[in-house]
Amino acid sequence: MTKQHDLIVIGAGMAGVSAADKCAARGWDVAIVDALPYGGTCALRGCDPKKILRRGAEIIDSARLMRGKGIDVGDLTINWADLMKHKHGFTDEVPQNMEDGLTGNGVTTLHGEARFTDKNRIEINGTTYEAAHFLIATGARPRPLEFPGHEHLIDSTDFLNLPALPPRILFVGGGFISFEFAHIAARAGSSPVIIDRGSHPLKAFDPDLVELLITRGTDAGIEVRRSTTITAVEPTRSGYQVSLESSGRTETMEVDLVVHGAGRIPELSGLDLDVASIAWGEQGVRVAGHLQSTTNPAVYAAGDSADTPGMPLTPIAVSEGKVAASNMLKATTTVPDYTGVPTAVFTIPELTRVGLLEQDAKDQGLDVDVRYNDTSGWYSNYRIGETAAAAKILIDRASDQIVGAHLLGPEYGELVNLLGLAIKLNLTTRQLKSMTAAYPTAGSDLGSML
Numbered sequence: 001m002t003k004q005h006d007l008i009v010i011g012a013g014m015a016g017v018s019a020a021d022k023c024a025a026r027g028w029d030v031a032i033v034d035a036l037p038y039g040g041t042c043a044l045r046g047c048d049p050k051k052i053l054r055r056g057a058e059i060i061d062s063a064r065l066m067r068g069k070g071i072d073v074g075d076l077t078i079n080w081a082d083l084m085k086h087k088h089g090f091t092d093e094v095p096q097n098m099e100d101g102l103t104g105n106g107v108t109t110l111h112g113e114a115r116f117t118d119k120n121r122i123e124i125n126g127t128t129y130e131a132a133h134f135l136i137a138t139g140a141r142p143r144p145l146e147f148p149g150h151e152h153l154i155d156s157t158d159f160l161n162l163p164a165l166p167p168r169i170l171f172v173g174g175g176f177i178s179f180e181f182a183h184i185a186a187r188a189g190s191s192p193v194i195i196d197r198g199s200h201p202l203k204a205f206d207p208d209l210v211e212l213l214i215t216r217g218t219d220a221g222i223e224v225r226r227s228t229t230i231t232a233v234e235p236t237r238s239g240y241q242v243s244l245e246s247s248g249r250t251e252t253m254e255v256d257l258v259v260h261g262a263g264r265i266p267e268l269s270g271l272d273l274d275v276a277s278i279a280w281g282e283q284g285v286r287v288a289g290h291l292q293s294t295t296n297p298a299v300y301a302a303g304d305s306a307d308t309p310g311m312p313l314t315p316i317a318v319s320e321g322k323v324a325a326s327n328m329l330k331a332t333t334t335v336p337d338y339t340g341v342p343t344a345v346f347t348i349p350e351l352t353r354v355g356l357l358e359q360d361a362k363d364q365g366l367d368v369d370v371r372y373n374d375t376s377g378w379y380s381n382y383r384i385g386e387t388a389a390a391a392k393i394l395i396d397r398a399s400d401q402i403v404g405a406h407l408l409g410p411e412y413g414e415l416v417n418l419l420g421l422a423i424k425l426n427l428t429t430r431q432l433k434s435m436t437a438a439y440p441t442a443g444s445d446l447g448s449m450l
């Protein structure tokens with residue numbers, strides 16, 4: 001006999017777990033399933049382990065910036081094996097803790113790959129489960145690549161588990177993953193090369209600040225090649241030969257490792273969505289604004305696997321998971337609020353953004369005052385020897401409200417949260433400037449940035 005649940009969540013990452021906990025707390029009979037250990041991408045294979053490895057790189061970089069300013073760097077190096085152990089100290093605990101948290105909240109935890117067999121049924125390891133509602137929260141996977149030899153690439157999960165870093169690493173794609181990993185690898189003693197087929201790497205970020213970051217990265221030993229296509233990857237005796245093409249010119253590069261950083265796509269393979277009449281496309285499960293499937297009312301989707309206006313980021317996954325849960329529980333049609341969600345690429349220093357790009361604001365016909373400051377000479381950056389730091393804040397002249405903010409600099413990943421709050425709450429710059437910040441902190445620079 002099949003068991004009838006109120007809700008089955010497919011995927012125990014940030015989106016799925018937020019929704020499962022919320023519905024169980026309201027008394028629903030909830031089951032959740034994952035094919036991998038519980039925790040999802042962010043905690044096990046993404047944000048969290050990545051930022052632990054980045055900590056080692058930050059220490060090296062900070063010490064180098066203070067060379068001749070009171071710090072003798074000497075042979076300060078990253079011990080990759082120990083740094084990995086430090087990472088495992090966090091990640092190894094996650095699956096059991098997360099599963100214990102769910103069962104403690106009354107959620108039934110299942111293991112295996114789920115696939116739909118009907119509009120209201122799924123099968124896991126040969127057993128059928130039935131539910132009144134389903135939440136698809138299956139995340140994303142690396143985009144399949146076409147060039148010959150693509151099977152030799154490692155992906156971000158492999159990179160975050162490397163037992164040792166080889167000297168020459170080539171990153172395919174100039175996005176979040178390649179830049180973050182290249183910044184870690186360079187401080188760990190490798191020579192990274194980022195190959196982007198487009199002319200604007202990190203295209204979700206302010207192009208002026210991206211150029212500053214690329215220059216800072218060059219000083220740290222990172223090479224970035226734009227408008228360059230990879231035509232083949234072939235194994236050699238000691239590594240790989242990568243064939244490149246740029247403006248009609250071809251060349252080859254010898255490297256030890258090739259890493260996939262060329263984008264991720266929703267993970268819907270194996271779900272058999274068509275069997276359950278669930279519409280989907282390249283951007284994910286097709287949902288209405290309130291996250292219900294456009295074709296199967298029993299089904300909702302959230303996070304990286306859902307086709308929504310939100311970027312594939314952890315805070316979006318969490319907020320969509322909660323909104324989907326609330327809509328299922330109350331049969332409401334609340335749409336997630338995507339305004340004022342900041343994002344950061346954790347290079348050294350970090351590059352952040354919230355709200356509109358300068359070009360978007362212009363395209364929308366907004367009359368914006370662009371307040372640009374090179375903050376590298378400001379006290380907070382002088383103190384630590386940082387040479388690349390800047391802020392570009394876009395203020396709507398009519399309302400005096402911030403419509404976009406772009407920051408490059410140490411600790412600006414924290415500062416951008418204040419600007420996100422200002423956007424979300426429609427604060428004016430006059431109100432923001434009335435804030436008294438602790439001094440000297442990155443927050444105390446905000447008034448001058450405005």
Ligand SMILES: Cc1cc2nc3c(=O)[nH]c(=O)nc-3n(C[C@H](O)[C@H](O)[C@H](O)COP(=O)(O)OP(=O)(O)OC[C@H]3O[C@@H](n4cnc5c(N)ncnc54)[C@H](O)[C@@H]3O)c2cc1C
Binds near residue numbers: 011305
């Ligand atoms: C290297 C890397 C670094 C990142 N860094 C950041 C960062 O610093 N900040 C940030 O905001 N975002 C970051 N992200 C993005 C962030 O990790 C994702 O947006 C977020 O984890 C998505 O959560 P989710 O719940 O939608 O999916 P996931 O966390 O991916 O969870 C989906 C789960 O579904 C399971 N699953 C899939 N198919 C099935 C199936 N058929 N049956 C059963 N289970 C299934 C998977 O095993 C997985 O555990 C990073 C991503 C990567 C790859």
Ligand SMILES: NC(=O)c1ccc[n+]([C@@H]2O[C@H](COP(=O)([O-])OP(=O)(O)OC[C@H]3O[C@@H](n4cnc5c(N)ncnc54)[C@H](O)[C@@H]3O)[C@@H](O)[C@H]2O)c1
Binds near residue numbers: 172203230264312
């Ligand atoms: N700090 C963070 O928040 C963080 C960190 C890592 C990943 N993520 C999330 O994961 C997603 C995926 O990250 P990503 O870095 O893989 O993708 P991305 O979308 O950020 O960047 C992919 C880049 O690869 C380029 N590209 C695509 N195909 C190529 C090819 N064949 N050859 C050369 N270049 C190619 C694209 O032009 C683009 O610049 C991100 O969009 C982001 O949402 C977030």
